[in-house]
Amino acid sequence: MSKYTRKLKKMIETAPQEETAVLVALIRQNQSEHEVEEHLDELAFLTETLGAREVHRFTQRLEKPDVRNFVGTGKLEEIQAYIKHFEVDMVIFDDDLSPSQMRNLENELKVQVYDRSLLILDIFLNRAKTAQAKTQVELARYQYLLPRLTRMWTHLERQRGGTSTRGGAGEKEIETDKRIIRNQITALKEKLRKIERQGETQRKGRKGIVRVALVGYTNVGKSTLMNLVTKTDVLAENKLFATVDSTVRKVVLENIPFLFSDTVGFIRKLPTHLIESFKSTLMEIQESDLLVHVVDISHPSFEDHIAVVNQTLNELGAGDKPILLVFNKIDLVPKMPSEEELMNMSELEVEEANYLDFDKLKKVYTKKTGIEPVFMAAEDGTNIDDFRKALVEEVKKQHFKIYPHYLASQTYDLSQFDDEDEA
Structure with a gap:
């Protein structure tokens, strides 16, 4: 040997x-x-x-x-x-x-x-x-x-x-x-x-600035999306609960300042003791002005995941907040073929391919939330500009509630809103 x-x-x-x-x-x-x-x-x-x-x-x-x-x-x-x-x-x-x-x-x-x-x-x-x-x-x-x-x-x-x-x-x-x-x-x-x-x-100390919280089922890509928007390095892994610590970052888009926080992912049957102990952390959600609900659209049970998150938000008293729905990981979903291609496919082939009609989903969830959802892939940046545009639009609505006489040329001293890593 x-x-x-x-x-x-x-x-x-x-x-x-x-x-x-x-x-x-x-x-x-x-x-x-x-x-x-x-x-x-x-x-x-x-x-x-x-x-x-x-x-x-x-x-x-x-x-x-x-x-x-x-x-x-x-x-x-x-x-x-x-x-x-x-x-x-x-x-x-x-x-x-x-x-x-x-x-x-x-x-x-x-x-x-x-x-x-x-x-x-x-x-x-x-x-x-x-x-x-x-x-x-x-x-x-x-x-x-x-x-x-x-x-x-x-x-x-x-x-x-x-x-x-x-x-x-x-x-x-x-x-x-x-x-x-x-x-x-x-x-x-x-x-x-x-x-x-x-x-x-x-x-x-954060009063007077719009607060946006990322929410969603665990492992849907919230931290990856946060990194894209804030250009920081928040831990993002293909594991459940890659991070359980909320992270708050200050962001300025189109001269509109806001605080952007990534919160712990939800999951079905989340332990009651855990929810009770995390009440103070979940205050980040309760006190936010806008929720960005990230969904892994490639998951076969994504609609059930949406229901779990909505139920948890209701339990936290945050179910009535404005929600921007983000369907993430569209790069992992088979693209809907053209009408001509569909004509040449059998019903079984179409069913097994598990195609999703994004246009239909957009109409359904726009009606439910009142805000048009975004379809994107945070991992490779697909449609990130669409997300930024939708995010800015919704942040502006909240910003004007705080500052009705806001001017686009106005600037802010954001030094009071330091980046924070919280529990």
Whole structure:
């Protein structure tokens, strides 16, 4: 064996092993198998974002979750046999588990069990960068975990860089952990109050300038679009929740100044504790004058994503704000052929091609929002000028509400509106 081969073998043996996961979902009475598969695709993407790899999926058609183990006895045995045979590290459920279900499943399966909320909370914990975001996520996570501590997994030792946890906590240790968590919750709430007071002071200093907030489902290209408009370098990755920290930038287009903020992406079944803890961050949305709702039009469920975002905006009390809808990633959508080309295609070919009629979509959503949507591709800059033109038009409307006697030649001192990276 050569020196190089021995070195390579040693590197492979000492390299950290990627953890594996099986995914579990129920098919409800009003759901199709296709819809559940789409949900599991998203769950697999979340799993990958955490740093683990999906190896198998289990689904079961049940009218409602089993009170004890979420899935039926037969399905639980099937999952148990699979993870034992293939030495799987964790099981991830696409729904939230009750504290008793979490305890029962970990006792039965003898591996770490995640539900959807805990998975998202851990991703947020890994992704948070600012003091406020870290505090908000830690608070949400502790509040969620407190009633879910078990003999086997306390989740308290998880570090931001990895996915492994400790086990073997006895009853006394669980009580100790609970007391530690309660103390942590109290301390984090106080820390968050201090940070929020600073944030309120910052927001008061922004009065007199239009505020625009980017919103949308996670991974739709908001940060890429922000980089295009502001010419800055905000983290943009093809991962869910690439950033959970709001970023505020000052922008001037056609001599109209405004503040442009990128906010955390929404997702279906966003954990309640997370929304509660992020209320101060989401104030950026509540206090904005205009929302730019970015949609990944290449995603087969983009209309469902629009509905999720609108529902979340309504829950935040921001559903009545002016919305500029931006259909992003048009470069990934098959272009509608000409009438002549359509004539030579079969109905099946047209259906499988999944063509989208942009003109029809424009009419439908203009009627819904009152503002004509923009179709673009932020990644390569396609139709970026159309977006800038639409953005300026809507910002002007808000600007004239603040300054009815505004003159185009007027200039502003924007030094008070420093760029900010917020939680």
